[in-house]
Every structure is written in structure tokens, then in C-alpha cells.
Amino acid sequence: MIPRTEGPAARGTRPAPGGFDRRLIAPMVLGSVLNPVNSSMIAVALVPIGTAFGAPPAETVWLVSALYLATAVGQPVIGRLVDMYGPRRLYLVGTSLVGVAGVMGALAPSLGMLIAARVLLGFGTSAAYPAAMRLTRSEAERTGRDSPAGVLTALAVAGQTVAVIGPVLGGLLIGVGGWRAVFTVNVPLSAACLALGTLRLPRAEDASWADGRNKGAGSGERSNGPRTDGRSVDLPGMTLFAVVLVSLMLFLMGPRPDRWYLPVLSAVAAAAFAVRELRVPDPFVDLRVLGGNVPLLATYLRQFLGYTTAYSFMYGYTQWLEEGRGLSASTAGLALLPMMVAALTVSTLTGRREAVRTKLVVGALVQMTGCAALLLVGAGSPVWLLLAVGTVLGVPQGLIGLAAQNALYRQADPARIASAAGLLRTFMYLGALGASAATAAFFPHRADTPGLHALALFMLAGSALLLATTLPDRSLGELTPRKA
Structure with missing residues (x-):
């Protein structure tokens, strides 16, 4: 049992052991959605930005790639720093950069400046998710309970929800204030994260926080508490x-x-x-431990495959709705609402049960079905078919990411949970980068129907690989909550 230091109302202190400290949930969730909301809003802004700067899809796709390239590098790097120094300071610095990037993008005079703003957004949004996973693990250690399914589900559902609602929000913002509004919205989001983080996240030097983080240090295990030795930064x-x-x-x-x-x-x-x-x-990455953890490596691979298909659909289908189908940016965003509802419903209904293997198998099968349905879509397709395809492909979005997150929580070394979570996000963003590369390849000049069908075949192949890597993996059925 870890005693209180000053009382639950004092800034930076931790409540007595019991349940999960619910004060942490708001900054954890809000911070972790900064990246998915920015990655998804841009989908409906690519065409208007291209029109504004006279840039083809092969150039505007860098607005997608720049963010994911920066985040793919930043997530594990910052995750490692979170493991070493605690989540609070990295969270606050990262969310501050998000606000700066929002102002920079809103005032950008050129496509190059917009790309630079997206790079800064990528680094700024890299801190919150590793910090949230570190806080979840430390709360399990502090309370002596390992029942994080509800918290992990909240993180996953929030990220999935905003990732899908992003195009709708982006379309509405563009309709009200033009494409620059999708950058401006980061300013109030950053301010909210800074306020919540300052008030609610524990300070690394808090006695109860440090004790909970360093449990086991006296028995010869490597401490995973905050470090101040700069030489340990690789x-x-x-x-x-x-x-x-x-x-x-x-x-x-x-x-x-x-x-x-x-x-x-x-x-x-x-x-x-x-x-x-x-x-x-x-x-920085303990290859000896990682190399011997084959189940975790398989989880990273499945994360990459699942999100390559998911983001190929989000970016490719949205651009096709605007250019191939002739919808406005706001209407294209609204056309993805059924996908959002399906993803949110599935995540909410299945989140409390980990069932990692079942979620991955079902998600892969439904993803393959949705990719095949894309081959039936054309410029003259009825609206109901466009909505139905989005609904089908929303189901795996509510399953695959949540399954991978739960698998990682069970498979990763607790002392490196933040850096492992950062790597999980890196593989997600590598999937997004692969998707943006595929989109640029299949839509070299404009998003037409033949290009959409070629992209659908690419997505179908990736979904089949996801299923092939899941079916023979018996370790997924053996994942159980750790005893504290």
C-alpha cells in the first residue's frame, strides 16, 4: 500500500490505492486523439489545398506523409523518454508544439510551409499516447490491480472515433472557414491539453508516483522510474x-x-x-528483448497490415468521392459517417472483452469483404452503395486496432511499455505512409475509378496477409491479464 502524500486535491499527488485514478482519463484521452484527428481531417482538405496552391495529388500527399513520417520517428523516441523521465513533462511539451503547429498552418503562405507545419504536428502529437500507456501501467502497479480493459478501450475508442469523425469535422470546418480551419482547430485543442495536463498529471518527483514506478528495483530488477542521468539517452x-x-x-x-x-x-x-x-x-530499442519476443513482433506486423488497408481506404476513397464521384468536401466527409458509427459501435460493444485472436480474425475477414465491395463502386453508383461500403469497412476499424493495443499491453516488457506503445504507433504510421504511397501511385493525376479499383486490390492483398499472420498464431489465445 502506498500512502497519500498531501491529499487527493493537491496538484501532482496520487490518491490512495483503490481504483484507477479517473482524473487521468481526460488528459490521456484528449492528448491521444490529437494525432488521429489531424491525420483524418486532412483527408477532405487535400483537394481544396491542391486547388489553392495549384498542386496535384502526388504533391499534396506529402501533407499526409510528412505527419506520419515525423510521428513514426517521434513516437518510439518520445516513448523511450517517457519511460525514463515520466509522462508529465513530455506530454506538456508535445501538446504545446501542437498549438504552435496550428498557428503555423493557419498562416502558411505556401504548400511547403504547410508541410513543415504537419511535420511539427507529427512530433507534437507523439507524446500523449506513450504517456497514456505509461500511466495505465503505473496505475496497475500502484493499485495492485491489472484490469485496464476499460481504460485501454477508452483510448482505442476515442482514437478510432475521431479518426473516422475527422473527415466529417474537417468537411464542416472547411465549409465554415476554408481549409485553414483544419489547422486552426489545433490551438484550442492544445490549450485544453495543457490545462488538463498541468492540473492532473502526476509529477515525476511525487513520492507515490516514483515508488509505484520503481517497484522491484530493490530486488535487482531494472528500475523503470524517471531517470535524470542524461547519459542513458541513446x-x-x-x-x-x-x-x-x-x-x-x-x-x-x-x-x-x-x-x-x-x-x-x-x-x-x-x-x-x-x-x-x-x-x-x-x-533505445532493446533488440535482445524485442528479438526474443516473437508474439510482439507479430503484433507490430499485424498493426502495419491492418492500418495500411484502413488508411488506403480513408485517403483513397475520400479523394475519389470528391474527384471521381463529384461530391463536395463536406458531403464526402458526411458520406463517411456510417463508417464512424460502425467503428464506434463495434469498439464499444467488444471493448470490455479482450478476445484478441477473435477480433483479428473477424476484422481481417470483414476487411476483405469491404475491399471486394469497392470493386463494385463506380462514378454512377447509388448513394446507398457508397454508404454501405463505408459501413462494412468501419467494422474492422473497431476491432483490429483495439486487439493490437490489448495484445501489446500483455506482450511488452512493463518497464518499456511507453516505448513499446510508441513502436506500435510507429507501425500504424508506417501503414499510413504505405497507404499514402499507394494512393499517390494509383492516383498519379486525379482520383478516378480505375485507380480506386487498383487500390482496392492492393487493400485486399494486405487484408489477406493480415488473416494469414493471425490464423496460425496460437499465442494470441493464451493472452491473459497479468497478476499484480
Whole structure:
């Protein structure tokens, strides 16, 4: 039992052990949705932004890629810092950057400046989700209870809801204030996160927080509490990791023979990264532990496959509704409402039961069905068919992400839960980057129906791979809550 230090109303203190500290839920949830809301709102803004700056889809797609490239690098890096120094300070710094990026995007005079704002948004939104997972784990340790399904479901449902409602919100904002409004909305969101984070997140130096984080340190285990030794920050490892991702994704966004050096650079940096991480005592990514955790690696792969299909649909279908079907940005956003309702309903109904394997199998099968249905869609398709396709593809969005998050919580080393969660988000964003690359490839000039059908076949193949990696994995059926 961990005693109170000053009382539950004092800033930075923790209540006596019992249930999950519900004061944490609001900043955790609000912060964790900053990235999905920004990634989804931009879907309906790509066409108006392209019109404003005279840029084709192959250029505006960088508004998508820039955010995900920055986040793919930033999530595990900041997650590692959260594991080392505690969530509060990283949360506050990250959400501050979101507000700055919002102002920068609202005033941007060029497409290049908008892309820079999206990069800053990517880094700024990278802190909240690892912080939330670290807080969830620390609460389980503090209370002696390991029943986080409700909290994990809240995080997943919130992220999925705003990811799907984002196009609707983006369309409404564009209708009221033009495309710049999708950037401006980050200012009040950032202010709300800063206020909640300052008032409710525990300080790392709080005695009860530190004690809960360092449980087991006296028995010879590595402490996962906040550290102040700057030498433990593996800056070379983080830099090499960034080089691997950036060079690889730059090539995938524009694969041409004259860019042969990019995959070579990525391979060389990956080799150097592996050598360093295997030699240093406190690596950025503990490859020895990660390499021996095959179930967790499989979870990362399934996260990548699931979200490659999900984001291919979100970006590709939305652009096709506007250019191939001739809908306005706001109407295209409203056309995705059934997908939002389906995802939210499925997540809410199934969230309390982990059932990881069942969710992944059902999600993959329904995703394959939705991709096949896309092949029936054309410029003259009735509205009911357009809505039905979105509804079908909303179901796996309510299953796959939640299943992967629950699997990671059980499979990851508790001492590195934030960095492991950051890597999970990295694979999600790698899927989004793969989706944006596919969208640019299948829609080189405009989002037409033949391009949509080619994209649907690409999505169908990814969904089949997701099913193939899930069916033989018996470890998924053995995941059970840890005893505290």
C-alpha cells in the first residue's frame, strides 16, 4: 500500500490505492486523439489545398506523409523518454508544439510551409499516447490491480472515433472557414491539453508516483522510474533509427532508379543501428528483448497490415468521392459517417472483452469483404452503395486496432511499455505512409475509378496477409491479464 502524500486535491499527488485514478482519463484521452484527428481531417482538405496552391495529388500527399513520417520517428523516441523521465513533462511539451503547429498552418503562405507545419504536428502529437500507456501501467502497479480493459478501450475508442469523425469535422470546418480551419482547430485543442495536463498529471518527483514506478528495483530488477542521468539517452541509436525510417519512406514515396541511394542508406543505417543497440547497456530499442519476443513482433506486423488497408481506404476513397464521384468536401466527409458509427459501435460493444485472436480474425475477414465491395463502386453508383461500403469497412476499424493495443499491453516488457506503445504507433504510421504511397501511385493525376479499383486490390492483398499472420498464431489465445 502506498500512502497519500498531501491529499487527493493537491496538484501532482496520487490518491490512495483503490481504483484507477479517473482524473487521468481526460488528459490521456484528449492528448491521444490529437494525432488521429489531424491525420483524418486532412483527408477532405487535400483537394481544396491542391486547388489553392495549384498542386496535384502526388504533391499534396506529402501533407499526409510528412505527419506520419515525423510521428513514426517521434513516437518510439518520445516513448523511450517517457519511460525514463515520466509522462508529465513530455506530454506538456508535445501538446504545446501542437498549438504552435496550428498557428503555423493557419498562416502558411505556401504548400511547403504547410508541410513543415504537419511535420511539427507529427512530433507534437507523439507524446500523449506513450504517456497514456505509461500511466495505465503505473496505475496497475500502484493499485495492485491489472484490469485496464476499460481504460485501454477508452483510448482505442476515442482514437478510432475521431479518426473516422475527422473527415466529417474537417468537411464542416472547411465549409465554415476554408481549409485553414483544419489547422486552426489545433490551438484550442492544445490549450485544453495543457490545462488538463498541468492540473492532473502526476509529477515525476511525487513520492507515490516514483515508488509505484520503481517497484522491484530493490530486488535487482531494472528500475523503470524517471531517470535524470542524461547519459542513458541513446541519442546515436535514436538518430540511426530516424535515418532508417526517413530514407526508406522518402524512397517509397517516389521510387525511381535515380533514388537508388535511399534504400542503400536505409539498409546501412539499419545495420549500424542493430550493431549499436546490441552493444550499449541501455539501448533505445532493446533488440535482445524485442528479438526474443516473437508474439510482439507479430503484433507490430499485424498493426502495419491492418492500418495500411484502413488508411488506403480513408485517403483513397475520400479523394475519389470528391474527384471521381463529384461530391463536395463536406458531403464526402458526411458520406463517411456510417463508417464512424460502425467503428464506434463495434469498439464499444467488444471493448470490455479482450478476445484478441477473435477480433483479428473477424476484422481481417470483414476487411476483405469491404475491399471486394469497392470493386463494385463506380462514378454512377447509388448513394446507398457508397454508404454501405463505408459501413462494412468501419467494422474492422473497431476491432483490429483495439486487439493490437490489448495484445501489446500483455506482450511488452512493463518497464518499456511507453516505448513499446510508441513502436506500435510507429507501425500504424508506417501503414499510413504505405497507404499514402499507394494512393499517390494509383492516383498519379486525379482520383478516378480505375485507380480506386487498383487500390482496392492492393487493400485486399494486405487484408489477406493480415488473416494469414493471425490464423496460425496460437499465442494470441493464451493472452491473459497479468497478476499484480
